[in-house]
Amino acid sequence: MSVLSIDGVWKSFHGHSVLRGIDLEVAPHEVVSLIGSSGSGKSTLLRCVNLLETVDDGTIRLDGEDITDPRVDVDDVRKRLGIVFQAFNLFPHMTVLDNITLAPRRVHGVPREQAAEQAHELLVRFGLADKATAYPDRLSGGQQQRVAIIRALATQPRLILLDEVTSALDPELVVEVLGIIRELKESGMTMILATHEMGFCRDISDTVCFLDGGVLLEKGPAEKVFTDPEHARTREFLRSVLETRRL
Amino acid sequence: MARPFLLLALAVAVVGCAPVDQTASTASTARATPSTSTACAKEQLTLVTPGKLTIGTDKPAYEPWFKDDDPANGQGFESAVAFAVAGEMGFDRTEVQWNTVRFDAAFAPGEKQFDFDVNQVSITPERAESVDFSKGYYTVKQAVVALDGGKIASATGLAALKDAKIGVQVGTTSLNAVKDVIRPAAEPNVYNEQIDAITALKNAQVDALVVDLPTAFYVTAAQVDNAKIVGQFSSTGGTPEEFGLVMEKGSPLKSCVDRAIDALKAKGELATIEEQWLGSAVGAPELR
Amino acid sequence: MSDWVKSERQLERERVRRSRARRSASIATASTIVLVVLVVWGVTNAPGWPRVQETFFDGGQFAAALPDVARGFLLNIKIFLIAEALILVVGVLVALARGVTSPAFFPIRALATLYTDVFRGVPTILVIYLVGFGLPALKLQGIPSDLATLGVIALTLSYGAYVAEVLRAGIESIHPSQVAASRSLGLSHGKTMWYVVLPQATRRVVPPLLNDFVSLQKDTALVATIGPLEALRQAQIHTHQDFNYTPYLAAALLFILLTVPMARLTDHLAARTRRRRGA
Numbered sequence: 001m002s003v004l005s006i007d008g009v010w011k012s013f014h015g016h017s018v019l020r021g022i023d024l025e026v027a028p029h030e031v032v033s034l035i036g037s038s039g040s041g042k043s044t045l046l047r048c049v050n051l052l053e054t055v056d057d058g059t060i061r062l063d064g065e066d067i068t069d070p071r072v073d074v075d076d077v078r079k080r081l082g083i084v085f086q087a088f089n090l091f092p093h094m095t096v097l098d099n100i101t102l103a104p105r106r107v108h109g110v111p112r113e114q115a116a117e118q119a120h121e122l123l124v125r126f127g128l129a130d131k132a133t134a135y136p137d138r139l140s141g142g143q144q145q146r147v148a149i150i151r152a153l154a155t156q157p158r159l160i161l162l163d164e165v166t167s168a169l170d171p172e173l174v175v176e177v178l179g180i181i182r183e184l185k186e187s188g189m190t191m192i193l194a195t196h197e198m199g200f201c202r203d204i205s206d207t208v209c210f211l212d213g214g215v216l217l218e219k220g221p222a223e224k225v226f227t228d229p230e231h232a233r234t235r236e237f238l239r240s241v242l243e244t245r246r247l
Numbered sequence: 248m249a250r251p252f253l254l255l256a257l258a259v260a261v262v263g264c265a266p267v268d269q270t271a272s273t274a275s276t277a278r279a280t281p282s283t284s285t286a287c288a289k290e291q292l293t294l295v296t297p298g299k300l301t302i303g304t305d306k307p308a309y310e311p312w313f314k315d316d317d318p319a320n321g322q323g324f325e326s327a328v329a330f331a332v333a334g335e336m337g338f339d340r341t342e343v344q345w346n347t348v349r350f351d352a353a354f355a356p357g358e359k360q361f362d363f364d365v366n367q368v369s370i371t372p373e374r375a376e377s378v379d380f381s382k383g384y385y386t387v388k389q390a391v392v393a394l395d396g397g398k399i400a401s402a403t404g405l406a407a408l409k410d411a412k413i414g415v416q417v418g419t420t421s422l423n424a425v426k427d428v429i430r431p432a433a434e435p436n437v438y439n440e441q442i443d444a445i446t447a448l449k450n451a452q453v454d455a456l457v458v459d460l461p462t463a464f465y466v467t468a469a470q471v472d473n474a475k476i477v478g479q480f481s482s483t484g485g486t487p488e489e490f491g492l493v494m495e496k497g498s499p500l501k502s503c504v505d506r507a508i509d510a511l512k513a514k515g516e517l518a519t520i521e522e523q524w525l526g527s528a529v530g531a532p533e534l535r
Numbered sequence: 536m537s538d539w540v541k542s543e544r545q546l547e548r549e550r551v552r553r554s555r556a557r558r559s560a561s562i563a564t565a566s567t568i569v570l571v572v573l574v575v576w577g578v579t580n581a582p583g584w585p586r587v588q589e590t591f592f593d594g595g596q597f598a599a600a601l602p603d604v605a606r607g608f609l610l611n612i613k614i615f616l617i618a619e620a621l622i623l624v625v626g627v628l629v630a631l632a633r634g635v636t637s638p639a640f641f642p643i644r645a646l647a648t649l650y651t652d653v654f655r656g657v658p659t660i661l662v663i664y665l666v667g668f669g670l671p672a673l674k675l676q677g678i679p680s681d682l683a684t685l686g687v688i689a690l691t692l693s694y695g696a697y698v699a700e701v702l703r704a705g706i707e708s709i710h711p712s713q714v715a716a717s718r719s720l721g722l723s724h725g726k727t728m729w730y731v732v733l734p735q736a737t738r739r740v741v742p743p744l745l746n747d748f749v750s751l752q753k754d755t756a757l758v759a760t761i762g763p764l765e766a767l768r769q770a771q772i773h774t775h776q777d778f779n780y781t782p783y784l785a786a787a788l789l790f791i792l793l794t795v796p797m798a799r800l801t802d803h804l805a806a807r808t809r810r811r812r813g814a
Contacts, residue, residue: 050719079721089716093734102730103720155721354778356586377590377778417768418775436682436762437772443668447762450671452680496586 001064003028003159003190004049009058011044018044020214021058026159026192031185033201033222034194036211037237042194043086045211046161049192050083063158079107082152082160086167088144090136096123096147097132100154108155115154122150126180142173149180153189160184162193198241202226210234287503289337294362300338302329303348303361303493309441311465311524312367318345324461324524328384329365331516332492335507350418353493354378362500364493367459369420378496381504383489384517389424390463390531391477393455394448402477405429405534412436414444414453421457424482429457445470461525478534593781600773600782607769608789611755614686614765615793618755619748621691626698631728633703647699654696660757663689667761686758694751701743705736738808745801749794756786766790 004026011019019041026032034042047053049060051067051074060068067077090099100122101115110118123129126146136144145165152160162181166174178200184191185204195201201208201222208225210218210233218225218234229235295301304325307316314322321330321340333343346360353364354377369387370380391408393400399411405428413435415422425435436453438444441462447453449471458466460479467474482488492508494501511517541549578584632640632647654662666689670678679685709732717727737744756767764772766789770782 052715052719075718075721075723078719081719083719085712085716087712089712091713091716091731091735093738102717103722106726106730107721151720350775355780356583356590371776373777373779414762417771422772423776434764437759437764437768438762439760443760443762446668446672450668451674452668452671452682452762 002026002061003030003063004192005061006045006049007059007061009045009048009060010056011041011048011053012056018214019048019055022211022214022216024209024216024219026190029188029190030206031190031204032192032207032209033205034192034209034211035196035198035201035237040211041214042211043163046083046163046192046194050081050161051077052083075107079155080158082155082157084145084148084152084160084162084165086164088136088141088148088168090144090148090151092136095133095135096128096139099136099147100151103151103155119150119154122153126150126183140173141169142176145169145173145177146180149177149184153184159190159192162191162195164194164196166195166197196241198226198238210237212237287336287506292336292503293499295360296344298342300333300336300343301346301360301362302333302343303346303353303359303364304329304366305350305353306347307440309462309465310469311461319343324385324520325365325367327520327524328511328517329492331511331520332363332384332504332507335510336503359495362494363498363504366493367490368493369488370491371420379494379498379501380491381494381501382508383491384508384511385490385521387420387482387488387490388460388479389421389428389457389482390460390479391455391457391534392448392463392466392471392474393477394451394471395473395475397451397454399455399477400475402534403532405480408455408534411454412452413455413457414438414447415457416441416444419459420482420488421459424480425457428480428482448474460531463531464525476531479531480534589779591780591784593779596773596777596779596781597785600770601785603769603773604766604782604785605789607764608766608786610683610763610765611752611790612793614683614690614755614758615752618687618690618694618751621687622694622698622751625691625695626702627733629695629699630702630706633699634706634728635724651696651699654693655700657693659690659693659754660760662693663757663760665689666692667758682761682763683758685761686755686763690751690754690758694747694754697747698744701740701747702733702736705740706732708739709735741801741804745797749797752793752797753790 002025004024006022006024009019009022010017018039022041022045024032034045036042044053048055055068058068059066062077062080066072091102094102097116097119100119101110101112104110104115104118105112120129120132123132126149128143128146128150131139131143131147136147139147145168149160149162149165165181166177169177174197178197181191181193181200182204193201193205203222205222207219208222209216210225210229210231212233218229218231220230225234226238229238302318304313304318308318308323308325309316310323312323312325314320314326318326318329321327330340330343333340348361348364348366350366352360353366353368354374356377363381367387368374368380370383374380391399391402393402399407402408408429408431410432412433413425413429413431415425415435415437417437417439422435422437425431435457436444436447438447441458444453444456444458445466448456455477456463456466460476463476463479467476492504494504508517581587629647629650632643633651635644663686667682667685670685670688671680679688706728713731713735714727717731718724722730756765759765759768759771766786767783770786773782774780
């Protein structure tokens with residue numbers, strides 16, 4: 001059964017339609033990438049899945065449960081999801097360790113010692129063991145984003161949503177963040193990522209979705225979409241992105 | 248680099264203001280000096296407003312000292328006394344003007360906004376170091392007011408007041424009387440205004456009020472229905488407490504005002520005024 | 536390259552900077568001294584100075600009034616400390632109540648809005664009168680009779696409204712992305728407020744909050760209107776007795792003694808936060 005199943009989702013802001021009937025299935029351990037130009041609806045789709053936005057129509061199911069039902073416990077749904085933002089959004093008044101253990105302790109009721117222990121394991125695994133007591137603004141952008149990913153992982157979610165997590169980083173810091181994501185894929189984590197990193201996307205994704213003006217125009221295995229797209233719009237988009245890269 | 252010098256120039260300018268006031272005030276002092284002679288003719292007096300006698304009192308002005316909070320109507324004991332003193336000095340009623348002067352302002356240093364201030368001010372040697380007092384125009388007794396049926400309503404001596412919670416107005420000799428004569432076990436509640444003290448009595452937040460005797464009669468007669476005067480007592484051990492008119496320290500008017508009060512006493516007019524406005528204020532039992 | 540040795544040119548630059556700094560310092564010192572001397576000279580040579588000196592700066596009066604004023608000041612401190620704690624609680628609750636969006640809490644939000652509107656508008660002295668004379672007049676069981684307690688209630692009502700608004704401004708200054716990040720981790724609205732928004736908001740509003748508390752320290756003197764003998768009242772009693780204002784000076788000094796350490800404490804807290812966060 002699918003981890004996530006999106007069915008005919010519509011969303012508009014101030015009369016402007018951002019999502020126009022999106023359908024998408026995400027299987028366990030699958031990595032799905034959303035590509036498309038800015039404003040194509042990638043971030044909005046992720047925010048709808050995380051219930052940060054309310055859909056105008058359609059349904060989203062998480063492990064078969066309709067999470068777009070207004071009677072659903074929003075906090076309970078979010079316990080099972082992790083999201084990482086483009087701008088990291090770490091809590092500046094907390095140390096790295098406190099950022100990571102906040103949700104396990106306050107939402108999942110994990111005792112302080114145990115939460116700290118688990119956080120330390122993650123920090124060691126992702127090479128940030130010496131930063132546990134640092135405050136976020138003492139870290140580089142890449143380190144902050146790695147902490148944000150660890151924070152999302154700490155609650156052991158079913159699914160992780162990554163919203164253009166490298167867009168705010170200097171080029172030399174992108175690599176360390178992509179390294180983590182690669183490692184997550186190897187560990188079997190189910191992920192949806194909105195991204196502009198085409199090379200990385202092609203390399204890591206099981207499925208690539210091209211969004212254009214709020215419509216899921218093309219969906220397929222990464223190799224297929226990148227080498228032999230069906231739609232002219234997809235070809236056009238990929239060409240323009242590759243040209244920019246060359247410049 | 249230029250800024251420190253700018254600052255200096257500013258400082259010099261600020262300090263440079265002083266001489267202006269200086270000349271003004273020395274001029275007025277100079278003008279005042281000749282009239283300290285015994286001549287009390289109206290034309291020779293140095294007055295705040297030339298040709299008018301300016302009398303200060305606080306607002307609100309309470310009964311029985313004033314009536315309807317209007318000192319200029321000649322009604323109430325102090326208004327009547329003030330007009331009588333003015334008349335004795337040669338001012339008719341149209342030549343008297345009233346000015347609202349806060350109790351605190353009456354003894355603040357600097358130029359006064361009155362020729363004399365009448366505000367039930369008791370004469371004490373300490374106060375006389377800051378202002379000039381006229382001769383006394385009224386001898387004050389303190390009184391204890393309590394609610395009927397309260398725990399000290401039937402007290403016959405001051406000892407019974409020791410355990411009472413007492414309310415009193417700030418700046419009054421009643422407060423001194425509480426501290427020096429009654430010496431209650433608990434600190435008294437001290438209020439800005441007489442009406443605050445009365446409210447506290449009505450609320451039973453205090454057991455008793457200490458006020459001067461005429462005020463006590465007014466309070467029990469007109470302000471609190473179910474209150475009574477428990478008794479009267481003298482606030483000082485020896486010399487009787489007297490009200491005096493307040494004047495600026497070294498005021499040239501003092502001798503003339505004193506002469507007017509002496510004359511009113513001699514003619515029996517002061518006694519008449521007292522009888523008219525404070526006549527009921529006799530006959531409360533003495534507390535010892 | 537091996538070790539860096541300062542060049543002649545750099546050494547010369549530093550010499551010039553040092554001499555300029557020395558010259559600025561001596562100019563500052565000189566101008567300060569001249570200013571102080573001129574002001575002191577100007578004031579003490581004013582014709583009315585002896586009179587002002589004896590009514591405001593009388594050593595004997597100061598010594599005579601100080602014990603009573605200091606005893607009264609203990610009451611100010613007591614009122615201040617208790618009120619401050621209660622005000623923070625009221626402020627936080629009201630600020631949070633104004634932020635709830637759930638329709639079930641509409642009455643609470645409306646009440647909180649009404650409270651801040653009314654109590655920020657009403658002069659503190661009137662609130663003190665109302666609580667100090669109005670509450671006891673109800674003659675109900677359980678209403679405190681202690682004047683300091685009534686004063687604390689009145690000050691809490693009045694200042695709670697100000698502090699709530701300051702905190703609310705702080706809460707609204709926290710970027711929505713912080714709330715999004717917290718909610719996406721599964722924290723409820725309440726937990727998000729408590730663990731993420733409020734800690735950041737309070738740090739931001741410490742300076743205006745301190746300002747309100749300094750103002751509160753001084754307003755403890757307003758409680759005197761309902762009867763208790765606090766510092767300013769004690770000073771007033773002495774002043775009225777002898778017609779001399781020096782006792783007020785004693786009270787003023789005590790208030791300053793309380794305010795200055797608090798200002799230094801906030802500076803210290805702010806500096807520590809800056810250091811720790813390396814900003």
